[in-house]
Amino acid sequence: MVDMMLLIMGVLLVIQLSLLIYLYTVKTWAIKQNHEADSLFQQLFPKYLPYLTGDSDSEPNLPQNLKLKQKVLERILAGFAHVVTDPAGKQRIKEVAECHLIDSYRKTLKAGDWSERLNALYLIEEFMMDALVEDVKEHLTTREMSGEEYRQTLRTLASFQEESLLDYMLNHPNMSYRLTKEIMRRLSLDVLMDLMHIIKEKGDDTPDAVRHAFIDYCGEAGYYQLLPFIESMLNDSSKETRIKALKSLYHYHYCTRPELIIPFFTSVHWEERLHAAKLTGVMNLTEFSDYLMSLAGDRVWWVRFQACEAIKQLSDGEILLAYLSERHKDEYAQDMAKQMLTMRVGGHA
Amino acid sequence: MDKEWLSLLTLILAIVAMTYMVAVGLIYLILFLIASPRIKKERYLNQEDYVEELAFNKDTFPVSVLIPAYNEEVGISTTVRSMIGLSYPQYEMIVIDDGSKDDTSRKVIEQFKMTEIDVALRKYFDTKEVTKAYQSSVHPNLFLLRKENGGKADALNAGINFSRYPYFAAVDGDCILDHDALLKVMKPIIDSNGLVTSTGGTVRIANGSTITRSQVEKIALPKSPIVLLQIIEYFRAFLIGRLGLSRLNILLIISGAFGVFEKNRVVKVGGYNTKTVGEDMELIVRIHRSIKEEKSKQRIEYIQDPVCWTEAPDSAAVLRSQRKRWQRGLAETIWLHKKMLFNSKYKGIGLFSMPYYLVVELLSALFELVGYAVIIGGLLFSLVSLDIVIVMFITTVFYGSLLSSLAVLLEEWTYHKYPDTKSLIVLFGWALTESFWYRPLMVWWRFGGLVQSLTKKADWGNMKRKGISSE
Numbered sequence: 001m002v003d004m005m006l007l008i009m010g011v012l013l014v015i016q017l018s019l020l021i022y023l024y025t026v027k028t029w030a031i032k033q034n035h036e037a038d039s040l041f042q043q044l045f046p047k048y049l050p051y052l053t054g055d056s057d058s059e060p061n062l063p064q065n066l067k068l069k070q071k072v073l074e075r076i077l078a079g080f081a082h083v084v085t086d087p088a089g090k091q092r093i094k095e096v097a098e099c100h101l102i103d104s105y106r107k108t109l110k111a112g113d114w115s116e117r118l119n120a121l122y123l124i125e126e127f128m129m130d131a132l133v134e135d136v137k138e139h140l141t142t143r144e145m146s147g148e149e150y151r152q153t154l155r156t157l158a159s160f161q162e163e164s165l166l167d168y169m170l171n172h173p174n175m176s177y178r179l180t181k182e183i184m185r186r187l188s189l190d191v192l193m194d195l196m197h198i199i200k201e202k203g204d205d206t207p208d209a210v211r212h213a214f215i216d217y218c219g220e221a222g223y224y225q226l227l228p229f230i231e232s233m234l235n236d237s238s239k240e241t242r243i244k245a246l247k248s249l250y251h252y253h254y255c256t257r258p259e260l261i262i263p264f265f266t267s268v269h270w271e272e273r274l275h276a277a278k279l280t281g282v283m284n285l286t287e288f289s290d291y292l293m294s295l296a297g298d299r300v301w302w303v304r305f306q307a308c309e310a311i312k313q314l315s316d317g318e319i320l321l322a323y324l325s326e327r328h329k330d331e332y333a334q335d336m337a338k339q340m341l342t343m344r345v346g347g348h349a
Numbered sequence: 350m351d352k353e354w355l356s357l358l359t360l361i362l363a364i365v366a367m368t369y370m371v372a373v374g375l376i377y378l379i380l381f382l383i384a385s386p387r388i389k390k391e392r393y394l395n396q397e398d399y400v401e402e403l404a405f406n407k408d409t410f411p412v413s414v415l416i417p418a419y420n421e422e423v424g425i426s427t428t429v430r431s432m433i434g435l436s437y438p439q440y441e442m443i444v445i446d447d448g449s450k451d452d453t454s455r456k457v458i459e460q461f462k463m464t465e466i467d468v469a470l471r472k473y474f475d476t477k478e479v480t481k482a483y484q485s486s487v488h489p490n491l492f493l494l495r496k497e498n499g500g501k502a503d504a505l506n507a508g509i510n511f512s513r514y515p516y517f518a519a520v521d522g523d524c525i526l527d528h529d530a531l532l533k534v535m536k537p538i539i540d541s542n543g544l545v546t547s548t549g550g551t552v553r554i555a556n557g558s559t560i561t562r563s564q565v566e567k568i569a570l571p572k573s574p575i576v577l578l579q580i581i582e583y584f585r586a587f588l589i590g591r592l593g594l595s596r597l598n599i600l601l602i603i604s605g606a607f608g609v610f611e612k613n614r615v616v617k618v619g620g621y622n623t624k625t626v627g628e629d630m631e632l633i634v635r636i637h638r639s640i641k642e643e644k645s646k647q648r649i650e651y652i653q654d655p656v657c658w659t660e661a662p663d664s665a666a667v668l669r670s671q672r673k674r675w676q677r678g679l680a681e682t683i684w685l686h687k688k689m690l691f692n693s694k695y696k697g698i699g700l701f702s703m704p705y706y707l708v709v710e711l712l713s714a715l716f717e718l719v720g721y722a723v724i725i726g727g728l729l730f731s732l733v734s735l736d737i738v739i740v741m742f743i744t745t746v747f748y749g750s751l752l753s754s755l756a757v758l759l760e761e762w763t764y765h766k767y768p769d770t771k772s773l774i775v776l777f778g779w780a781l782t783e784s785f786w787y788r789p790l791m792v793w794w795r796f797g798g799l800v801q802s803l804t805k806k807a808d809w810g811n812m813k814r815k816g817i818s819s820e
Contacts, residue, residue: 005740012747016754020777023761027770115394122398147540148399155402176542178408220407301471305513335469342466344489 097127125156158186173207180213219248246275265291270300281310297330308340359732366720380593400532411439413512417504418522422452431525441490448498461485474506474620502621502628521606530656546611546647549603555658578787584756595651599702605629607657627678676798714795753780
């Protein structure tokens with residue numbers, strides 16, 4: 001038994017030493033690679049910048065080693081992409097990326113491991129390499145994917161304004177509301193207009209996630225061309241749709257006919273009362289201050305909070321809150337008004 | 350005759366202790382095999398791109414960051430400053446001064462220009478009275494609550510009462526968060542559309558690293574052996590233990606230093622328990638319990654990214670009281686939820702996780718103490734053969750050090766790593782010494798905690814802070 005135990009311990013010791021040697025070797029190599037990439041980046045970035053900005057037509061020489069070249073070029077392009085805003089600069093990034101990195105990314109999408117594929121998808125989108133659109137579409141249809149890789153594949157296609165995504169969203173009713181919205185954020189107004197017509201046409205057959213994400217996103221994007229459609233949704237039979245429409249108008253900070261909000265002040269659903277109060281505050285609708293005063297004594301804490309916050313946003317809000325804190329028949333409303341008087345509206349970092 | 354019996358008894362104890370150690374070693378090895386593919390898979394992932402979408406997304410769930418503080422005047426400003434720099438679209442920070450006897454509140458009020466506000470508190474839970482509330486005039490999303498002393502759990506409950514958002518993060522008052530920490534721990538919750546109800550991240554020891562203005566600038570090892578061994582211990586506990594258990598959805602601890610919770614779920618289970626020192630673990634057990642009882646699909650996840658930095662005790666006295674407190678917390682939690690032990694109704698939690706924490710985490714002090722007693726007694730009184738003693742000794746040495754080495758390997762695959770090869774050698778070297786001095790100390794203190802759990806009442810525990818960030 002003792003001999004066996006000693007043998008096992010000997011094996012464990014060998015494993016441990018092997019582990020140490022492996023880690024030491026790998027780390028030494030990684031440090032060397034990073035150091036090399038860092039110094040190359042420091043050298044190349046100042047030379048490459050004029051080429052990317054269009055001030056120079058001659059491209060500086062990149063390293064011969066393919067891995068090193070890719071690493072350095074990705075850093076240069078990503079760094080430039082973070083600061084560039086003009087279309088010409090973005091076009092330059094796309095051209096350079098497609099010239100040097102396209103084969104590597106194509107190979108990675110087909111045969112790379114999970115993190116390599118995901119990194120490639122992020123950069124394909126960041127550098128707007130739409131020459132790879134067919135590869136990304138193939139990636140979506142041929143590979144079993146889930147989680148972040150699946151989401152990033154769809155986001156990348158959306159960035160390329162891939163119209164087939166509309167059908168894809170409509171035919172995947174289980175796609176999450178969040179992901180649907182992430183796709184919409186990347187679509188142009190023209191594609192969104194097409195989607196609006198489809199939603200109108202399909203009516204209740206539109207998947208809820210698509211319809212709600214669309215209503216919500218319109219406000220977020222602030223496209224006034226889509227405002228009439230959003231206002232029409234205030235009369236929808238679905239509570240969730242009406243709430244999304246109210247939220248969307250809140251993001252617009254606008255509503256063509258404020259009287260549309262009135263029925264929501266007395267809704268049986270507290271969420272509708274809350275969003276009506278929010279919208280009133282952000283639009284500074286002083287003519288609705290009586291409704292807000294009444295909601296300040298609502299039975300739901302959140303509605304009271306939102307009503308008082310909305311009152312504070314009105315031009316005479318401070319006076320109204322002072323009155324509420326003294327005279328409101330509801331003690332909770334008085335407390336909430338006192339809180340709002342002393343508290344700054346905030347919470348956004 | 351007596352000596353024969355004693356020898357036989359010692360031999361039996363030696364075999365029991367050895368079997369126990371080998372079994373525990375194997376469990377850890379299995380957990381390593383479960384945890385390592387996940388870390389290896391994400392090894393080369395571009396971490397910034399991975400969370401970038403959430404950083405600018407209006408649908409990223411807003412979070413209330415709760416920072417309970419008791420006598421934290423040294424580190425509280427640093428902690429709050431690290432929160433102000435968080436990359437997150439919408440969050441609020443609530444510092445809860447739990448009746449500190451030092452200048453914790455004054456530091457926060459002065460540093461962040463806070464003014465008093467009136468509050469209309471909701472009461473999810475009864476807590477000790479909140480006496481005053483403040484809001485920062487430079488950061489409107491920063492609040493301070495002053496309350497009567499009621500312990501950490503009570504402070505967190507008061508913070509939940511005040512908070513406005515559907516998720517809250519509990520962060521210790523002596524911790525520093527990476528700027529993208531909140532994004533990383535919220536990602537599993539957001540990606541799962543709320544199916545993940547709580548998450549925790551890896552806590553790393555900051556001693557030795559350079560932290561300036563609440564940002565980690567250079568990662569390095571400390572000189573103190575007692576801190577070095579804690580670093581190795583943390584790697585093992587987080588990267589092997591917690592990640593392995595999390596992948597099986599039977600994780601029972603989200604570190605009190607940094608965890609994120611769905612508020613509704615916490616309210617539903619009754620908030621933090623003010624009668625235990627292990628309030629973080631006890632809450633997770635109750636959440637698991639309610640998930641299982643509801644037959645809900647929700648789960649608790651742990652992410653391997655080191656996103657939270659804390660100051661480790663660098664003196665034996667402080668470390669002893671910390672470990673005794675942890676052990677008491679563990680004992681109290683297992684005792685409170687003893688119904689779940691070996692109960693198939695709670696599936697993996699009842700059949701594996703609770704027994705694991707009982708036998709491996711709680712009672713290991715007892716088994717290992719027996720092991721050390723056999724080695725020492727065997728040598729002093731020749732009760733067992735020298736062979737047995739040698740085997741036990743070698744088992745003890747390799748039992749800890751191999752697992753530590755594997756943990757160092759996993760650390761090398763994570764995001765923040767030591768920037769030189771010397772650190773690896775140092776960590777490996779110290780891992781080999783663990784069984785000679787550090788582990789026996791831990792065993793003895795944890796045994797003390799086990800004994801104390803039968804007698805003592807809950808408190809915050811004390812640690813004299815030096816602060817981990819320079820200005």
